[in-house]
Amino acid sequence: MTELQDQQRDYIMRSVEERGVRLVRLWFTDILGNLKSFAISPAELENALDDGMTFDGSSIDGFSRIQEADVLAIPDPNTFELLPWGDPKTPEARIFCDINNLDGTPFHGDSRQVLKRHVQSAHAQGLNFYVAPDIEFFYFAAPEPGARPVPLDEASYFDLTTNDVTGTLRKQTIRTLEAMGIPVEYSFHEDAPSQQEIDLRHTDAVSMADGVMTFRLIVREIAAAQGVHATFMPKPLEGVQGSGMHTHMSLFRGDGNEFFADDDDYNLSPTAKSFMAGLLRHAAEITAITNQTINSYKRLVPGFEAPIHVSWARNNRSGLIRVPIAKRGNPTATRVEYRSPDPACNPYLAFALLLAAGMKGVAEGYELPAEADANLFEIDDEVLAKLQIARLPQSLAEALRAMEESELVQEALGEHIFEWFLRNKWREWEAYKTHVSDFEINRYLRAL
């Protein structure tokens, strides 16, 4: 154990003691991006920090097979935080874990370590991957099972309303996020009724994926305390905008932004351009991961600010990649914004694939196609075909087929997650196919 790890461990043990922490929650994430947790007493923590905690992973989706059920949760001391909610007299803390096999090798179903592997391989080339997601979500009245969601307000984009319940919730949420070291850049009321957006400030990809997991929990917890249901479902309401997780990305070498170039019309470096080209070329293949639900594809339709075409532009929000114009030409603010992901994804896997696709473009020197600055929503398919602008997958099934064919995704996720994910999602698709929807009843029952 290094000196730093020793000091960190010491720091955690002292904090637990001084603050009277009663329970330490070990957090990790399953393949579908659900936060999992088990609690240990402070007495067990020292042991957990040294050797990890053995637990039965077979009950968790995508984890162990029955015959090798036990895995090890290895707490990451960097992520030790007190939870700013609950009873202050009996404080609880959380710590994120990597999951290893009993022999100490990384467990193949652990998405956090998949992301770490990609971040480290970029770092081996001297590059640090920074990510900043803009997360959208809805507040609804607590839903009855099977009922349609009911928005809490009818306010719209940037509105200030006097009786803004959701505004109060959002403020509490932001305070809590900041208290947990998840800095917020902007927050506002989005277009749709009861829709919110909170933009997080960039940080390294692993911390940010941990941050997104924490974010989703905080948003739900704070809403639930007020009897409100917060949801990250990509398209909960028909006819209004859905919830996305636009993801801003940049690569830094030390203090210098590798995406910035002084002498380019777009202020984009060759690295930035081939990174973008990588994202575009592999977009269809990674979409099943960035948009993993059946419902995700009801957001990716024309007319609602969600991308449907595999294209890029500076100030055109209909494209898949937007290159925001940096304030005052600030080199450090140069970044690319990938607009298809939704907040129901597994952030570890989504960031890992975005990085893998981008780095593939850099490694192979992919050529960036021309900017598509027209509003693509208004262009018909023939013109798009002439411009060689493809569409993103239109359904989960299409996305899964593209993923199945992808060597990049298979290699990036590893065999275990790749196969498990496809199997699980094809089952979901089969179940959906047998469902007879309201749409069909209304349209066909009487007419046919």
Place this chain on the structure above:
Amino acid sequence: MSDAVPATSDLLAVFAVSVAPELARTLDLGGYRWKSISSPTEASEHEPAEGWAGVIVDATDDSTSAWAFIRSLRKNSTAGASTRLLALISGAQITDLELRDELFDDFCLVPFHPAEFEARVRHLLWRTGAEPQQDMVEYRELSLNVATYQASIAGRPLDLTYMEYELLKFLSQNPGKVFTREMLLNRVWGYEYYGGARTVDVHVRRLRAKLGEEYASMIETVRSVGYRFGQTRWS
């Protein structure tokens, strides 16, 4: 620290025609509080009630006035002859030391190796109890207990990660000083950390968030340089 010597302040006096950047940086990086002085009058004017922790005299630029200053200090200082004194001299000035053993406690050749210089300063202060490491670091509403790793602002406990705590500790031990991102990375994270200098920005942003709106400005951004904790030394 346990030696039965009178308590002194933790403030070092640095006598020099003008303080060499290398000297200033090494002291800053070592976490020492220091004040530049240029005459015996200034030295007594600025001397803390408990006396200087130690005095560093740069004799390389003007050795005559440097030795005059030392002599005067030895006669007039509150702590009299007991003030610990380190002389900085060039290689050609070694003969100046002859027959002046009563005037200085230690010396260091310029140009110095920062590690050597720091070791000498540390040793100089060893018996005075003025080492920069103390159990409590306090600055206005902020207090840090270095022994128990606890931090609080206006009585409210701060829940920090280890690196956030280390960064806040380093900054608050050196109020008023401007640090570049590289210096902070270097001193707080150490060389093995690979996140790059932007890691510092990310952590500063998190620390500000945890300090809360009212105290976030304790860590000030110094445009195109780095960060400063608390007030400038001169304000």
